[in-house]
Amino acid sequence: MIDQETTTKELDRRKFLTKAGIGVAGFAAGSAIIAACGSDDDAGPSTTAAPATTAAPTTTSVALASGGPELEWEMGTSWPTALVTLFGSAQMFGEEVGRLTDGRFKINVRPAGEIVGGLEVLPTVRDRGMEMGHTADYYWVGLSPVHQLSTAVPFGLTQRQHNAWLYMGGGLEALRRFYAEEHNLIFFPCGGTGVQMGGWFTKEINTVDDIRGLKMRIPGISGKVFAALGGEQISIAGGEILPAIETGAIDAAEFVGPTDDLILGLDQFAGTLYYYHPGWWEPGTSVNVLLSLDLWNELPPQYQAAIDNAATATNLKTTAMYDNLNQRDLQKVKEFAQIREFSPELMKAFKAETEIVLNDVAAGDAAFAEIYEPWKVFRDGIAEWHGLAERSYLMQQTA
């Protein structure tokens, strides 16, 4: 356990750094569900912790009170406060851990940039510059494609399917083995968006021909799929989407869904906008709570149970929050955009290209392949099951 003095010093130093604006990374171009308020030119997530925060591990063990030690931990997130869904998820988690420990285990939830940047969360937590993180791990797909499997996979699992795989299908065990070996980290799923929307288009697209030359803000693997079909993958921050659409620098951009997308300000665009679905590249994007295995192992079992249960409960309630807000905000979106569904021809092409790209990734990365192969079996099995009553019921709801 870390003594009080070190921690106090560390916190003071952080306070200074925050005020001075040092170490505040923005939200970047390379990710899908990050916020619109990114302002720097940072091209992508960092893979090493911000130097300012790596100096000392920071477990705060104030006193061994009745019922457990008093701890005060910092949790960095990848979310600005404006992203009420994901920052809200992190806050909910922190509050529940507090309730579960009678306030003895306090987690200070920090918006992106307050202590470390949104794209510095994983390396900072790994390098013990901060106790906890709340992030979308695929920001670190550059470190390993396995982070795609713990967050979202194109044409992969829906939120419920992902949870079934994680908690009951061996997914959590397989992924945690990788996180332990690779980063000495443990993670807890803590929320999911549901199937995202397919993004904003200034023109209708119906055939593969319509993709040719289309300039789209779309990251990662799905960007590669678009490029393979003749489109042009553009990387810009969320906050730049509106001006880029206005100047014609891009023809299309994907983000998340109605609620998160409203902060992009696209209702200000004078032209016609088409809002496509489904966002096949993110059918169930999960955010995770991260902490180092060393810290985890030092925690009393009761505090471990608190983290575990608070995260799982928040996982469910975050998706509930998304569903509740998205249905409301869909009405606002309909006031300035037209809803469209990707045609069967397009979906077929997207799916075929995605399979090629994913198999390529598996061929080049043994750790990915080891989890991906049984994951595919699970995906096909649960897709068959959900293809019965879940699908036919949803279809009648809109019949």
Next chain:
Amino acid sequence: MIDQETTTKELDRRKFLTKAGIGVAGFAAGSAIIAACGSDDDAGPSTTAAPATTAAPTTTSVALASGGPELEWEMGTSWPTALVTLFGSAQMFGEEVGRLTDGRFKINVRPAGEIVGGLEVLPTVRDRGMEMGHTADYYWVGLSPVHQLSTAVPFGLTQRQHNAWLYMGGGLEALRRFYAEEHNLIFFPCGGTGVQMGGWFTKEINTVDDIRGLKMRIPGISGKVFAALGGEQISIAGGEILPAIETGAIDAAEFVGPTDDLILGLDQFAGTLYYYHPGWWEPGTSVNVLLSLDLWNELPPQYQAAIDNAATATNLKTTAMYDNLNQRDLQKVKEFAQIREFSPELMKAFKAETEIVLNDVAAGDAAFAEIYEPWKVFRDGIAEWHGLAERSYLMQQTA
């Protein structure tokens, strides 16, 4: 808090009652997700607690240990151990509460019939004959149709939609107000089946004409809908389904989904079976943990948080368990049954009749109407939202 002596006496008496086989109610005909092993002739759920268990309230406060009092509570369930999904859900909840309190708050999870019958859970908990229950509240729809809203409503919300309504759409508040006023109970959602299957048929049905004269084991509101369309509603226990199909006493029977249905032994039937979907009468059946408000209010806030978070986490993991097992057991079902989807004509007729029946219920019950009216608005809003990406994505998974 109740003293040690009373509780010990009460527990001894229970042990005796269990051994003597007194107060063990079976699983009944009148409900959909209950077990197949019901063996008595009990026609339906009881609305008053079993006399044997109403004598004394039973909070066990052994000692005020460091970090909270030591409690040992009994939790009656409506599930036999053979129902691994729902009894598993109750066990998971009890274990998590134990972990969250360092073993100080112990919950003894009892299968149906061990202390009280599966259909005596709600009144027994209400009348303080037992501290906690884990049940499907719609077994007590005879007490109030509101229990349908806290469990499952025909053509209602899917599991995810139900959770969105409960946790974020005002559902939990509205229902808890009713539970408090009506029963002095509080409840915590603790699991859900997902959209159920539409049941087993010995002949194909395609049109409303095919319903005429069809003898089906189908309970409650959906039974009324079948009857309104010319079918015959039969009430038998799950364990009687196979012999009734074999003798031709019924032409069809609904239960839950692949995993739970396998315990019915329908693979032993020599004739052809058609397994229809979706089970529009149970699109997201929820099970709940129940306890009296008086006991709840006496609990330390930390124990309240433990119940709350353990239940919500178990809620998610129960559906994950259903999804993981159902996809596996679907393969077993396919070996002896043919999968069919209700035709658009049938679904339209079912839906129209259901709307009439539900509006009738609302017209006759003010408490139901008060929750049902805003629930309908929520249902239509979230059905529109899930009708976009969630629906189109699921459709591509089986395209």
